[in-house]
Amino acid sequence: MNQARKSFRSSRMLGAALTILAASCASSSGGADEQQIINPLTSTGARAAPSDFNGGAGSERAVWNPSSGVWTVENAADVQWGQAGDIPVAGDFDGDGKADRAVVRPDPRTVSSSVWWVLKSGGGVTNVPWGAAGDIPISGDFDGDRRTDPAIYRPASGQTPGQWWAILSSDNSQRLLGNWGGLGDVPIAGDFNGDGKTDLAVYRPAAQSQWWVAPSNPDNTFNTSVSSPAAIWGNSTDWPIAGDFDNDGRTDFAVWRPESGQWWVINGQLPAPSGGVVAQWGSPGDIPIAFDVDGDGKIDPTIWRNGDWWVYGRGYLGSIGGGIPLPYQATNPRAIGACTNDPVIIGGRGGLRTQSLCELN
């Protein structure tokens, strides 16, 4: 990675005034009178979800076992891919419309770099050195060619802002996509402006949490001159969970509230509208998953509870395997099973913080 520098807006971001949240997401109430119905709009066409392993309608339940490295996917044979200490990353790296099993592994020879091992659904294997220990792998398509680009978010440290790095699949170029993120920010992979390209976005937990989005431009750059948050949505203990809940092609701003099990979702416009919707699904101790079970393009709020999958509007789907539910998200708060060293971001009183899976067991 070269060390190209770009101006960073952290100070402006941190100094921006809070605006009042019209439909108070910070409130634990949420009556129907303050909700705004999100209108389902047109589909933007098929795009392999990180957990759509067979390319059919909807996603498959999938888990990765952090001890054995085995991927257990609904309606598929178990596959061993990875080992203890790896970070699972699913995405469509080969562009055949099916999610590929992939892991990111710290390189033991250098301890400073990581290797992405991809088992391509269309056949073959790739291993690409990319990133370093402490980086957060991101499964995104930043150039919009419908192939997942290996990407990492390097958390902000001291005076250094958070950095987004990717290998763009369209030209195989290794790029610093932008400096976008401050201390304590949580990276979010989403397409908030609906152009088919993943944007640079971070969630900043606070009493009134901020979502900062640097939207993608047509030339594969990102508008990092944004000077105000795209949304103020969530509180200091919420877990961000982004996805397209209404299938309008734009990722929506959403948080899951661990104390109450509420899903708070606001439409992913830039900037966000003033009101959102809330759904009750889950209980303290659960893990929320953005999952499209039926293939209608809309995220179905899903709860993972000790191996069991519960989908909003459908109920119990059953249990498969043992391990980390996929799509794995850095914001998933709890360890499952064995002890590994990958960083996770855990919610709790006082905000989100980074913690290893070992510490959680």
Ligand SMILES: [Ca+2]
């Ligand atoms: Ca694939």
Ligand SMILES: [Ca+2]
């Ligand atoms: Ca791509």
Ligand SMILES: [Ca+2]
């Ligand atoms: Ca975009």
Ligand SMILES: [Ca+2]
């Ligand atoms: Ca949406």
